Amino acid sequence: MSAVLPALQNLDPELRSGIIECIEHWKDQEGNLIMILHEIQNRHGFVPREASLLLSGETGVPLARIYEVLTFYHYFRLVAQGKHNITVCNGTACYLKGAGRLLAELESRLGIKDNQTTEDRLIHLETVRCVGCCGLSPVVVVDKKTVGKVFPTDMAGIIEGIRNREEKEEDEE
Amino acid sequence: MKSSPYEQALQKLRKGIPDKRTGQWIQVGMDSGGIAAGAERLFRFFQKECERNGRNTPVGRAGSYGYAFIDPLVEVNAGKFPPVLYGMVDQKTAVRILTEHLNEGRLIDDHVVAGRDRGRALNGPVTAILVKDTSCEDGDKTKWFQSSIKDEIGGRDPNNPVQVVRALDMGIYHEGLVVQLLPSRVTYTNVLSRDIARMVKQSILGNEVIDDLLWNQPDKQVRIVLRRCGTIDPESLDDAIAHGAYEATARAITGQSPEDVIETVKASGLRGRGGAGFPTGLKWQLTREPKSDRKFVICNADEGDPGAFMDRSVLEGDPHAVLEGLILAGYAVGASKGYFYIRAEYPLAVKRVEMAIDQARRRGLLGKNILGSGWDFDAAIRLGAGAFVCGEETALIASIEGRRGSPQPRPPYPSVEGLWGKPTCINNVETLAAVPWIVANGGEAYARHGTGQSKGTKVFAVTGKVRNPQLVEVPLGTTVREIVYGICGGVQDDLLIKGVQTGGPSGGIIPEQHLDTPVTYENLVELGSIMGSGGMLVMNENDCMVDVAAFYLKFCVDESCGKCAPCRIGGYQMLQLILKISRGRGSPEDLDQIHRICHAMRTASLCGLGQTAPNPILSSLRFFQDEYVAFIEGGTSYARKRKQALAAGKSLKEAV
Numbered sequence: 123m124s125a126v127l128p129a130l131q132n133l134d135p136e137l138r139s140g141i142i143e144c145i146e147h148w149k150d151q152e153g154n155l156i157m158i159l160h161e162i163q164n165r166h167g168f169v170p171r172e173a174s175l176l177l178s179g180e181t182g183v184p185l186a187r188i189y190e191v192l193t194f195y196h197y198f199r200l201v202a203q204g205k206h207n208i209t210v211c212n213g214t215a216c217y218l219k220g221a222g223r224l225l226a227e228l229e230s231r232l233g234i235k236d237n238q239t240t241e242d243r244l245i246h247l248e249t250v251r252c253v254g255c256c257g258l259s260p261v262v263v264v265d266k267k268t269v270g271k272v273f274p275t276d277m278a279g280i281i282e283g284i285r286n287r288e289e290k291e292e293d294e295e
Numbered sequence: 296m297k298s299s300p301y302e303q304a305l306q307k308l309r310k311g312i313p314d315k316r317t318g319q320w321i322q323v324g325m326d327s328g329g330i331a332a333g334a335e336r337l338f339r340f341f342q343k344e345c346e347r348n349g350r351n352t353p354v355g356r357a358g359s360y361g362y363a364f365i366d367p368l369v370e371v372n373a374g375k376f377p378p379v380l381y382g383m384v385d386q387k388t389a390v391r392i393l394t395e396h397l398n399e400g401r402l403i404d405d406h407v408v409a410g411r412d413r414g415r416a417l418n419g420p421v422t423a424i425l426v427k428d429t430s431c432e433d434g435d436k437t438k439w440f441q442s443s444i445k446d447e448i449g450g451r452d453p454n455n456p457v458q459v460v461r462a463l464d465m466g467i468y469h470e471g472l473v474v475q476l477l478p479s480r481v482t483y484t485n486v487l488s489r490d491i492a493r494m495v496k497q498s499i500l501g502n503e504v505i506d507d508l509l510w511n512q513p514d515k516q517v518r519i520v521l522r523r524c525g526t527i528d529p530e531s532l533d534d535a536i537a538h539g540a541y542e543a544t545a546r547a548i549t550g551q552s553p554e555d556v557i558e559t560v561k562a563s564g565l566r567g568r569g570g571a572g573f574p575t576g577l578k579w580q581l582t583r584e585p586k587s588d589r590k591f592v593i594c595n596a597d598e599g600d601p602g603a604f605m606d607r608s609v610l611e612g613d614p615h616a617v618l619e620g621l622i623l624a625g626y627a628v629g630a631s632k633g634y635f636y637i638r639a640e641y642p643l644a645v646k647r648v649e650m651a652i653d654q655a656r657r658r659g660l661l662g663k664n665i666l667g668s669g670w671d672f673d674a675a676i677r678l679g680a681g682a683f684v685c686g687e688e689t690a691l692i693a694s695i696e697g698r699r700g701s702p703q704p705r706p707p708y709p710s711v712e713g714l715w716g717k718p719t720c721i722n723n724v725e726t727l728a729a730v731p732w733i734v735a736n737g738g739e740a741y742a743r744h745g746t747g748q749s750k751g752t753k754v755f756a757v758t759g760k761v762r763n764p765q766l767v768e769v770p771l772g773t774t775v776r777e778i779v780y781g782i783c784g785g786v787q788d789d790l791l792i793k794g795v796q797t798g799g800p801s802g803g804i805i806p807e808q809h810l811d812t813p814v815t816y817e818n819l820v821e822l823g824s825i826m827g828s829g830g831m832l833v834m835n836e837n838d839c840m841v842d843v844a845a846f847y848l849k850f851c852v853d854e855s856c857g858k859c860a861p862c863r864i865g866g867y868q869m870l871q872l873i874l875k876i877s878r879g880r881g882s883p884e885d886l887d888q889i890h891r892i893c894h895a896m897r898t899a900s901l902c903g904l905g906q907t908a909p910n911p912i913l914s915s916l917r918f919f920q921d922e923y924v925a926f927i928e929g930g931t932s933y934a935r936k937r938k939q940a941l942a943a944g945k946s947l948k949e950a951v
């Protein structure tokens with residue numbers, strides 16, 4: 123095993139063992155780099171620098187090449203997201219049915235732009251190209267749940283829903 | 296008599312698999328679209344209720360039924376009807392399905408979707424009558440007819456139990472009042488009030504078909520790729536096998552040489568459904584020819600065209616069809632390994648393909664010595680990561696190899712030097728899903744559908760401003776108008792149609808005056824579009840073509856990998872020009888400049904993305920130049936008004 127780099131000490135032990143396990147699983151298979159990165163992001167929500175360092179050390183793939191891949195593909199994230207996610211589909215079907223108006227409404231209600239997170243880090247707003255539910259367009263995805271046939275007037279309720287759930291959680295704690 | 300190796304293999308495959316389902320059952324459409332509309336909840340509800348009441352009704356899941364506009368869908372087989380499909384099933388309707396349909400044998404108003412396998416003869420008593428006025432959406436006429444028919448039956452035979460039900464969709468549009476008689480599915484159109492008496496007397500009480508009312512047009516759709524979508528449980532190998540899956544594999548690897556398989560596919564005339572339309576048999580032959588220690592086949596499931604969902608639906612609805620296609624491709628080209636390259640944005644498709652691979656391996660359909668034939672082949676999944684350019688073959692290969700998805704100049708073609716430098720054959724999901732059907736039924740059977748150089752069927756995802764967005768499969772050569780108006784019910788709110796976009800960001804728009812063009816690879820290219828992967832976006836009179844052009848171009852600019860200048864710089868410059876025009880600050884010279892950039896991008900870009908990115912622009916300039924000119928001449932005040940109208944979804948006239 124490689125010498126432990128200083129940055130690696132910041133790595134959450136659970137994530138660390140997760141990554142090691144995942145590398146073990148994929149080690150002998152061809153075309154594994156992107157699959158490993160997917161798994162890291164699935165577990166952690168994004169790909170932290172420490173994870174890439176560890177991956178590089180374990181597999182011998184140069185860090186620069188890992189970053190080349192991470193930055194090329196839109197799907198990978200290098201920083202933490204908000205706790206909740208609102209994704210507006212801006213594929214062609216949704217665009218034709220008014221995705222732009224949905225995004226504008228969300229942006230003004232949340233006070234942030236596309237691909238930004240609210241100051242309290244509660245909600246992240248982003249757009250994607252088609253989630254494959256074009257029959258229900260326009261579509262937004264709220265924390266992995268797809269909601270179809272929505273109007274700009276529904277956006278307030280969606281935001282409130284997230285905030286309410288959050289408050290309930292806090293009360294329970 | 297000793298059975299043939301094929302029969303033995305088939306027997307082994309089918310051992311212990313129950314026959315197709317009979318008796319009562321409920322099935323819920325559980326593709327991503329259905330799930331987004333609440334199918335998961337329905338599934339659990341039906342399961343719980345059927346368990347609690349000690350009913351033995353099995354509750355199953357199915358892939359997409361195709362009717363995206365009325366998700367979620369539930370199919371029920373019970374009572375004296377053929378299987379009945381219900382659309383827009385909410386919680387209340389779900390409860391009614393149990394109490395009324397299952398317990399009392401009654402159908403539920405306003406949710407039944409009439410079947411498309413319409414009958415021509417009445418062979419037994421009519422058990423229910425579906426009615427719907429297809430000319431007008433408000434439904435008053437439907438209600439009037441419903442009660443008139445009821446009264447007529449009651450007047451003639453007070454004890455007749457036949458139920459008259461308002462249907463949700465008839466699959467027939469603008470044909471007046473439509474009536475469908477169950478169970479035979481004999482369908483009458485343009486029924487007038489004066490027809491009611493004779494219909495009841497002759498058909499319902501007398502069991503006699505009335506020829507002058509009968510709808511005897513054959514169904515416009517032919518389901519080959521979607522043959523099992525919405526029929527089988529996509530998570531069950533048994534169910535797939537009971538409906539014919541892997542028959543073709545058994546046939547091919549026990550009795551046909553790889554060359555035979557290639558010949559069959561050649562005879563079918565099948566061409567790639569991923570966009571370019573390259574003949575599939577030839578591609579296989581080209582990959583078979585080179586000598587190599589290893590070869591690969593890849594299923595391109597990167598479905599990048601935004602606004603299209605054909606491949607997702609097939610993967611979610613019948614993953615074994617695609618896997619079997621990949622196995623047959625592997626057998627034909629002599630590959631030892633196949634990969635599915637799937638968009639990470641399609642988690643359900645990934646899950647179902649994963650299950651399919653796992654099930655097939657455990658059943659001896661993957662791995663060593665497949666079905667006792669001595670041939671080895673295995674399959675695995677690799678995920679995309681949100682880069683449109685990775686749909687391009689060389690970029691896709693780079694991505695699987697764990698590199699950034701930059702296209703490479705060709706030749707060498709992947710058929711000679713592909714994945715890890717080995718001969719590789721890449722096929723689209725739909726292409727592969729058609730292959731098992733072709734091998735099982737013969738190339739000629741497939742070639743009987745379609746026309747000229749465009750044989751067989753094609754799946755389209757029709758969306759946008761269409762009344763009933765859905766998944767359709769039609770023989771090539773069907774006209775755009777038949778698809779949009781005949782199958783999907785025309786334009787939403789009965790507005791005027793402006794055109795239909797095909798081919799996504801690489802395609803163009805088919806304007807109204809060309810809607811009667813038969814859809815073939817050649818015809819679409821002639822109109823400045825392409826077949827593409829099968830997205831069809833309907834645009835109405837209020838849509839702004841300059842805005843649409845900018846939308847597609849922005850997509851290509853965002854997705855350009857940046858490797859070559861014509862695409863990277865040309866695309867960006869052109870987008871600036873179009874945005875300038877759309878702000879009302881353009882000049883006539885800008886249009887000339889746009890044409891010049893288009894030409895440069897087309898001829899000098901390295902890969903298909905840059906080469907085809909000008910298509911939506913050129914197409915909109917060809918058919919809707921007046922819209923560009925309106926912006927240029929109208930200046931900023933026009934642009935402002937246009938923008939307002941667009942935001943309100945109104946026409947320019949209404950908005951100002």
Ligand SMILES: Cc1cc2nc3c(=O)[nH]c(=O)nc-3n(C[C@H](O)[C@H](O)[C@H](O)COP(=O)(O)O)c2cc1C
Pocket residue numbers: 566567568569570571572573575595596597598599600683684685686687688721722723724726727828902903904
């Ligand atoms: C920029 C670009 C994106 C593409 N995206 C896809 C895609 O999403 N799905 C697909 O099947 N083919 C896509 N293609 C076409 C493939 O490169 C390839 O031609 C196809 O997968 C071959 O399979 P077929 O012969 O079965 O059509 C794309 C091509 C280009 C240039």
Ligand code: SF4
Pocket residue numbers: 684701702854855856857858859860862863900901902903904905906
């Ligand atoms: S045409 Fe565009 S996407 Fe293709 S290689 Fe060049 S820059 Fe990349």
Ligand code: FES
Pocket residue numbers: 211212213214215216217251252253254255256257259260261601602603
């Ligand atoms: S375009 Fe929005 S789901 Fe497809």
